[in-house]
Amino acid sequence: MVHLKSGAVGSKILLTTRDRKVVEIMKSRHIFKLGMLSEAESWSLFLKSSGWVEEDLGSDYIKVGKVILNRCSGVPLAIRTLGGILYENKKISIWKAIGQSDLWTDESIEDRVFASLKLSFIHLPDELKQCFTLCSIFPKGTKIYKDRLISQWVAHGFINSMNGMQPEDIGSGYFDSLVKVGFLQDPSKDWLTEQLVCKMHDLIHDLSRHILQDEVVTCPPSNMIANHTQRCRYLSTTSCPEKVHRNSFHKAHALFISGGNPKFDKPVKKSSSVRSVVLDYTENTPFPQFTLKFEYIGYLEIHKLGCTKFLEAISSCWNLQSLHLISCNGLVVLPDSIGKLKKLRILEVEFCL
Structure with missing residues (x-):
């Protein structure tokens, strides 16, 4: 909405959604339901998104390509994604494998779209x-x-x-x-x-979460102490409860925490698993001491850190390669010990006083 502050009088908002409930909540006056792309439109989008020129494609490629596009049911997202994958995989055998995949067996448009995305992932390098x-x-x-x-x-x-x-x-x-x-x-x-x-x-x-399944956990506060958070590879939470089990992050490789600083029921043990931490706080928050327990942390990003000087103890994070301090109002001094971080390659200090 920030862009509307400089908009001219009479500016309007165009809302797009796949959910009819959103339309009802917004009480929109004019509703336009978009149809699917025609066969010709699908082929045109495929060529544009992939970078292919039709004259450069042999008849076999065109035939198989149109079979694949027919399975995409005229959905632009599916066409663009598969178009990019097919351009990178120029073997006709791969094109045929995609067109004949068992993943296309479902008849609903939603399932076919998801099948196209999953096939695109399968054929990624x-x-x-x-x-x-x-x-x-x-x-x-x-x-x-x-x-x-x-x-x-x-x-x-x-x-x-x-x-x-x-x-x-x-x-x-x-x-x-x-x-x-x-x-x-x-x-x-x-x-x-x-x-x-x-x-x-x-x-x-x-799709990304479907692929990882139990290896990625999006955790509301009520589940932060659940056992499955101790086994996941990637852990994302939009808010932290007052008390978090000290082993909640122990096996995770990456953390994304927004909303507030977690408080642990007991002192956090050292972890050799965590490699990256993003702390997207919504208000000024004390330095997250628990990050110092992550022996091999290579990436640390903190938003709205509420202190005037960064901790000297940061030097214990010997493997740290990237440090990003964003909107840390009041932060005026970086510690001398930061010079001891021999692997530090990137230091970003953005919107800090």
């Missing part, structure tokens, strides 16, 4: 699969910053230097590939930070 599934930790609708995401991939060991290239440069290529296939969408410059940001379509987000 292995190095992109783990980069994509890490995105499952972000809540739906989250603005994803390209450079920060790449730094998390690096912290998890998903990117290795090769041929003298820096990990960030390789990660940038991975990011572009995920945009190409539609798993990350709408890359643009953030109007406030001028950093490149993107988002995930809700159905793509559902």
Whole structure:
């Protein structure tokens, strides 16, 4: 809504939704129900999203491609995603395998769309699969910053230097590939930070969590002490209860916590599993001491840290490669011990006084 503050008199909001209940709640005056794309429109979108030129495709590719598009039921998301995958996989055998997959057996449009997304994931290169599934930790609708995401991939060991290239440069290529296939969408410059940001379509987000199943947990406060949080790989919570079991994060590889600082029932034990932590607090919050227990943490991002000086003890995080301090009002001093972080490659201090 912030963009409307500079809008001209008479500006209007165009709302799009897949849920009829949203329309009823908004009491919209004019409702337009979009239809599916025709066969010709689907083929045109496929060519545009994939980068193919029809004249360059042989008759076999065109025939199989149109069979696949017919299974997409005229849904743009499914067509764009498979278009990107088919462009990267130029073997006719792969095209035929996708067209003949058993995943297409369901007749409903919703199931066919999900089948197209799942097939797109199956045919992703292995190095992109783990980069994509890490995105499952972000809540739906989250603005994803390209450079920060790449730094998390690096912290998890998903990117290795090769041929003298820096990990960030390789990660940038991975990011572009995920945009190409539609798993990350709408890359643009953030109007406030001028950093490149993107988002995930809700159905793509559902896919990422479906793939990981029990390995990713989105946890409301009431379930933070449940046993399954102690076994998951990625843990995301939008609010923390007053008391959290000290082993709740012990086996997690990545944490995304928003809302408040967790308080533990007992002192937190050291963990060698956690590689990345994002603390998206909504108000000024004391330094999260529990992060110092994560021996191999490589990425730490904190929003709205409520202190004037960062802790000297940060030097104990010897593996820290990326430190991001965002909107930490009052933070005026970084500790001398930060110089002891020999692996630190990226230090971002944004909107801090």
